[in-house]
Amino acid sequence: xxxxxxxxxxxxxxxxxxxxxxxxxxxxxxxxxxxxxxxxxxxxxxxxxxxxxxxxxxxxxxxxxxxxxxxxxxxxxxxxxxxxxxxxxxxxxxxxxxxxxxxxxxxxxxxxxxxxxxxxxxxxxxxxxxxxxxxxxxxxxxxxxxxxxxx
Numbered sequence: 054x055x056x057x058x059x060x061x062x063x064x065x066x067x068x069x070x071x072x073x074x075x076x077x078x079x080x081x082x083x084x085x086x087x088x089x090x091x092x093x094x095x096x097x098x099x100x101x102x103x104x105x106x107x108x109x110x111x112x113x114x115x116x117x118x119x120x121x122x123x124x125x126x127x128x129x130x131x132x133x134x135x136x137x138x139x140x141x142x143x144x145x146x147x148x149x150x151x152x153x154x155x156x157x158x159x160x161x162x163x164x165x166x167x168x169x170x171x172x173x174x175x176x177x178x179x180x181x182x183x184x185x186x187x188x189x190x191x192x193x194x195x196x197x198x199x200x201x202x203x204x
Contacts, residue, residue, distance in 0.1 A: 058093075059136060060131075062093065063100070064132070065087045066089075066094060066097060066098060066101070067179055069082075069083045070117060074123050080116070098117055100134055104134035106121075106134055108120045119179070124179075124180040124181075126179045127178055128173075140166055148160065148164055173191055173194070176190075
């Protein structure tokens with residue numbers, strides 16, 4: 054799975070809002086705190102607003118806040134809001150792929166890859182990330198000997 058810059062910025066912005074919840078934060082404050090370009094961040098925040106993850110309030114005292122408590126928003130929901138489906142194969146959903154011959158079972162692998170991604174990003178909330186108390190099965194993945202090694 055490749056996390057786009059848009060996805061990375063969206064999750065980081067949502068984490069900043071989760072830490073400040075229920076207070077408002079300006080796009081400028083988030084951009085400075087997270088060291089990201091404000092204009093790009095504003096486009097990401099607009100995607101998150103359209104998907105119902107954040108709310109915007111206009112005015113001098115305005116800014117952004119999460120539309121729900123941080124415990125109710127998953128990383129997967131944020132990634133989908135800005136980048137679409139989590140796992141795609143040449144623009145298709147894994148279950149839409151069809152192959153012949155030796156590759157006929159490949160769709161099962163693609164579906165398994167998507168399921169594995171979901172097991173992590175759909176089961177970790179913003180509140181858990183902010184606190185560092187992620188689910189045990191996710192923490193366990195990070196303790197594998199090769200987890201931090203590039204391949």
